Amino acid sequence: MDSDRAPVRLYPYQRTWVGDQARYKIARFCRQSGKTFSTTLEIVTSVLDAAAAGCRERWVILSRGERQAREAMDEGIKRHAYAFQAAFSEHSYDWQGAGATYRADEVVMPGGSRITALPANPDTARGYSANVFLDEFAHHQDSHAIWAALFPVVSRPRLKLRITSTPNGITNKFHEIFTATDSVWSRHSADIHQAVADGLPRDIAELRRALNDDDIWAQEYELQWLDEASAWLPLQLIMSCEDESAGRPDLYDGGPCYIGVDIGTRRDLYVIWVCEQVGDVLWTREIIARQRISFAEQDQLLREVFARYRVVRCCIDQTGMGEKPVEDATMEFGAHRIEGITFTQPTKLTLATQGKSIMESARIRFPLEDFQLRSDLHKLRRIPSATGAPRFVADADGSGHADRAWACFLAVNAAADPIPTIEFMSTHHRRTTYTSIGRF
Numbered sequence: 001m002d003s004d005r006a007p008v009r010l011y012p013y014q015r016t017w018v019g020d021q022a023r024y025k026i027a028r029f030c031r032q033s034g035k036t037f038s039t040t041l042e043i044v045t046s047v048l049d050a051a052a053a054g055c056r057e058r059w060v061i062l063s064r065g066e067r068q069a070r071e072a073m074d075e076g077i078k079r080h081a082y083a084f085q086a087a088f089s090e091h092s093y094d095w096q097g098a099g100a101t102y103r104a105d106e107v108v109m110p111g112g113s114r115i116t117a118l119p120a121n122p123d124t125a126r127g128y129s130a131n132v133f134l135d136e137f138a139h140h141q142d143s144h145a146i147w148a149a150l151f152p153v154v155s156r157p158r159l160k161l162r163i164t165s166t167p168n169g170i171t172n173k174f175h176e177i178f179t180a181t182d183s184v185w186s187r188h189s190a191d192i193h194q195a196v197a198d199g200l201p202r203d204i205a206e207l208r209r210a211l212n213d214d215d216i217w218a219q220e221y222e223l224q225w226l227d228e229a230s231a232w233l234p235l236q237l238i239m240s241c242e243d244e245s246a247g248r249p250d251l252y253d254g255g256p257c258y259i260g261v262d263i264g265t266r267r268d269l270y271v272i273w274v275c276e277q278v279g280d281v282l283w284t285r286e287i288i289a290r291q292r293i294s295f296a297e298q299d300q301l302l303r304e305v306f307a308r309y310r311v312v313r314c315c316i317d318q319t320g321m322g323e324k325p326v327e328d329a330t331m332e333f334g335a336h337r338i339e340g341i342t343f344t345q346p347t348k349l350t351l352a353t354q355g356k357s358i359m360e361s362a363r364i365r366f367p368l369e370d371f372q373l374r375s376d377l378h379k380l381r382r383i384p385s386a387t388g389a390p391r392f393v394a395d396a397d398g399s400g401h402a403d404r405a406w407a408c409f410l411a412v413n414a415a416a417d418p419i420p421t422i423e424f425m426s427t428h429h430r431r432t433t434y435t436s437i438g439r440f
Contacts (some may be wrong), residue, residue, distance in 0.1 A: 008083055011198040013190040014038040018045075022186035026163040026178055030192045031220045033200060035164040036135055040076025042162070043115060043133060048086060051111025058113070058130035062120035062146070064139050066103050067244040067368070069117040072135055073105040077115050086110055097123030125150035131160040138165040138174035139239055147173045169236035170225050179225070192221040213375040232352060232380040232392065233359065233405070238366065239374070241359050246284045247367025252276055252309060257285070259305065259314040260410025262403045263298075263322040264291070270298050271407035272305055275364070275415060282364045282415055285309070287373065289404060299328060306333060313414040317406065319343040341410060345391050352380070352392055354416065355409035364412065376404035 010018060011034070017027055018038050029035040043059050050057045061077075063069040081088050088107045095104040095118060102124060106116045118124040120140045125132075126149040140146055154161045165174050178187060196202050211217050218224040219235060226235065245251055253276065260273040271289045275282040286308075288301055302325075305311070314333070318326045318340030326340035341347060358364050366373060380402045381393050392402075 008041065008080070010034075010038060010041075011195065011200055013188070013194060013198050017188050018042045020186050020188070023159075024161050024184055025186040025188065026174075027165075027188040027190075028167065028178055028223050029164060029188075029190045030195060030223060031166055032202075033190060033192070033195045036072050036076050039133055039135070039162050039164055040072060041080050043131075044077060044080040044084065044086070044109075046131075046160075047109045047111070047113035047115065048084060050113055051109065054111070056112045056114075058128070059115045059133065060124075060128045060130045061115065061117040061133045061135055062124060062140070062150075063117065063135040064120060064141075065244055065368070066119050068135065069103075069119055070105055072133075073107070073115075073117040077107055077117070081107070081109065095124065095127070097121070097127070099123065120146055122146055122149040126153065129153050129156060129159075131162075133162040134164070136165045137163050138168035138172050140172075141240060143173040167219050167223055167225055168239060169219075169234060171236065175225060189223060191223045211371060211375070213371075213379065215378060216371065216375060231378055232382045233356060233377050235374065235378055237356075237359055238377050241362065241364055241366050242368045242370075243283075243365040244368045246365040247287065247370065249286045249308070251283075252285050253278070254310060256312040257309040258282065258411050258414035259302075259309075259311055260407040260412070260414060261302065261314065261316040261325075262407040262410065263317045263319070263325055264403055267291075268401055269403040270301075271403045272301060273404070273407035273411045274305060274309055275411045276309070277415060280363055282358065282412065284364070284366055284408075287367070287404065287407070289372075295325065298325060302329060303332070311337060313337055313339065315339045315341050315410040315414040317341060317343060317410065339414070341413065343406075348392050351406070351409040351413055352382070355405075355412050358412050364408075373404055376402050377408070380405050 014034050018041055027035060047057045047059065061069060061072050063072050078090070086109060088109050090107045092103060092105050095102045100123070102119055104116055104118050106114060108114050116128070120134065122142070122145045125146045132150060132154050134140070137143060163174065163177065167175065169175070177185060192202065192204055196204055207221070208217055215226060215231070216235065219226050255276045255278055258275045258277065262269070262271045264270045269289045269291050270293060271287065273284065274286040276285045286305070288305070290297070290301070314329065314337055316322060316326050316329060316338065319342050322340065326338065330338045
């Protein structure tokens with residue numbers, strides 16, 4: 001395929017990638033550098049070339065989640081088809097796997113070639129005999145199991161395999177393939193510096209200042225492999241808990257909610273973290289973060305949260321200036337729902353250990369690709385004190401001292417206690433009584 005005849009502009013590193021016709025190829029590209037855009041261009045061009053030759057091709061795109069699969073189809077495949085003025089039909093359907101049902105988006109191109117986009121998992125990886133594009137493979141959950149299911153399918157003669165991603169630590173299959181020394185794979189790499197040098201319009205200095213996290217910058221933009229030995233919450237663990245349905249108040253389904261509140265008034269953030277319990281999983285429904293607001297404004301924000309959600313328990317940072325907010329909240333919402341937590345090193349260790357444990361057991365969900373949140377969770381470090389006892393620190397920067405992380409841990413702690421009988425006043429002023437429903 002001649003990448004120079006593409007109907008869209010490609011930067012040199014993209015042209016090199018698209019023009020490489022190796023059967024197996026893998027690319028390590030930085031964030032927002034056109035990984036999916038350029039690879040879907042290759043796919044569309046390939047099926048149009050097949051149609052011109054009187055042949056058909058089958059392609060499957062496996063993305064991290066349903067939203068990413070839809071974006072690969074809408075912003076990639078369909079966009080390129082329109083640019084080529086190629087007629088196509090499209091439809092979506094439920095793809096039934098062994099343990100769940102997944103949304104599949106599909107287009108049928110001229111000549112009968114088909115392109116299907118699905119969320120990646122061992123079920124969908126095993127479900128097709130086709131050319132495959134693994135989009136952001138380093139961020140797929142259980143990438144080794146996906147690989148074990150997928151590779152026998154694409155090992156048939158003439159089937160192609162395309163893999164792109166930014167790095168995500170060193171324990172996934174993407175890292176293993178990219179760093180291997182074989183000559184089978186064609187390997188491509190473009191960090192932010194090369195991409196900008198090739199013409200990508202980005203202000204590197206501004207991006208780095210705005211991101212404000214050296215480790216995330218090193219991984220997402222400079223493509224470094226991080227083992228993160230000093231991070232309490234490794235990036236890979238944080239990202240494994242992200243979901244496109246988290247962080248959306250509109251998806252609140254009326255279940256019991258748990259709140260963590262980290263108090264701050266000047267430099268530090270004031271953060272309210274709301275989790276809804278759905279089965280044994282805590283779904284983050286809302287994160288409110290404000291800086292330099294008065295105690296009265298803080299009280300009003302908390303009052304509005306209690307009105308929007310069925311709050312079972314709320315843990316508030318009672319350290320220092322937190323004494324009065326805890327006292328006021330207890331008076332307004334009741335001692336059975338409000339618990340003040342004084343931050344000491346032993347208390348912090350308990351909270352942080354509890355928070356990490358629930359993440360490792362995949363029982364909490366965070367908003368997808370929220371870089372401020374990732375930074376707050378990731379910046380937390382556990383170091384020994386002068387006496388040898390562990391203590392937690394975070395870089396003091398404009399975004400506070402990992403305030404979102406501590407609010408999260410407080411919400412998790414709130415969910416760890418038995419659920420009392422509570423009275424809930426809805427925003428429609430209908431008084432309802434909820435009884436104990438178990439333990440998280």
